[in-house]
Amino acid sequence: GAGVSQSPSNKVTEKGKDVELRCDPISGHTALYWYRQRLGQGLEFLIYFQGNSAPDKSGLPSDRFSAERTGESVSTLTIQRTQQEDSAVYLCASSLAGQGSTIYFGEGSWLTVV
Amino acid sequence: GEDVEQSLFLSVREGDSSVINCTYTDSSSTYLYWYKQEPGAGLQLLTYIFSNMDMKQDQRLTVLLNKKDKHLSLRIADTQTGDSAIYFCAESIGRALTFGSGTRLQVQP
Numbered sequence: 756g757a758g759v760s761q762s763p764s765n766k767v768t769e770k771g772k773d774v775e776l777r778c779d780p781i782s783g784h785t786a787l788y789w790y791r792q793r794l795g796q797g798l799e800f801l802i803y804f805q806g807n808s809a810p811d812k813s814g815l816p817s818d819r820f821s822a823e824r825t826g827e828s829v830s831t832l833t834i835q836r837t838q839q840e841d842s843a844v845y846l847c848a849s850s851l852a853g854q855g856s857t858i859y860f861g862e863g864s865w866l867t868v869v
Numbered sequence: 870g871e872d873v874e875q876s877l878f879l880s881v882r883e884g885d886s887s888v889i890n891c892t893y894t895d896s897s898s899t900y901l902y903w904y905k906q907e908p909g910a911g912l913q914l915l916t917y918i919f920s921n922m923d924m925k926q927d928q929r930l931t932v933l934l935n936k937k938d939k940h941l942s943l944r945i946a947d948t949q950t951g952d953s954a955i956y957f958c959a960e961s962i963g964r965a966l967t968f969g970s971g972t973r974l975q976v977q978p
Contacts, residue, residue: 788966790968796970797957797968797969797970797971798912798957798959798966798968800966800967844911846911846912848912848966857900857902857914857917858902858914858961858966859914860904860911860912860913860914861911862910862911863911863912
C-alpha cells in the first residue's frame with residue numbers, strides 16, 4: 756500500500772482480555788516502530804524493529820506487552836490481560852532505515868478497555 | 870524530565886504568524902521533525918530538517934534550527950483555522966524518534 760496501514764482502527768475490549776493490533780509498514784521499509792499515545796499526552800516509545808537485528812524493547816511498559824515482526828513486513832503488538840490504563844492510541848510507523856530516515860506513521864489503532 | 874520540550878498551548882488569530890518552539894537535549898540528533906496531529910487523526914509529517922542546516926522553508930512553513938542552543942522552531946505564515954491541531958517536534962538520534970509532548974495550536978477567526 757501507499758502508506759502505513761493499521762488494524763483495527765478502533766477496538767473496545769473488556770478488562771482482562773487479550774488484544775492484537777496489526778501494522779503493515781510501507782513496502783521496503785526495514786525499520787518499524789510502535790508508539791502509544793494516551794489521551795491528552797505526548798507519544799511514548801514502545802518498541803523498534805530494524806531489519807534482522809534484535810528489537811529494541813526498552814519502551815514496553817510491562818511484560819503484558821509484546822510485539823513480533825515477520826521479516827520486514829507485518830508486525831503485531833499484543834497486549835495480554837488488558838487494563839483500563841492501556842486505553843490509548845497505538846501508532847505504528849516505518850522508515851527505509853533506522854537512522855536519519857523520514858518516519859511515516861499510520862492512522863493508529865484506538866484501544867478502549869472497559 | 871523529557872528530552873524534548875515544548876510549550877503546551879499557543880493561540881493566534883487567523884492571518885497572523887504562529888511560532889512553535891521546541892528544545893532538545895541530545896546534540897547528536899541527526900534529523901529533527903515536525904508532525905501535525907488533527908483531532909481524531911494520526912500523525913502527519915509536516916517537515917524535517919537535517920542537523921547541519923539552519924533553516925528550511927516549505928511554502929507557509931519555516932523551520933529554524935539553532936544547534937548551539939538546541940532550539941528548533943516552526944513558523945506558520947498566514948495561519949488558517951485549518952492549522953488548528955497539535956504540533957509535535959521530534960529528534961532522531963539513530964533509533965526511534967523522541968517526541969515532545971506537543972503544542973496545541975488554536976487559531977481564532
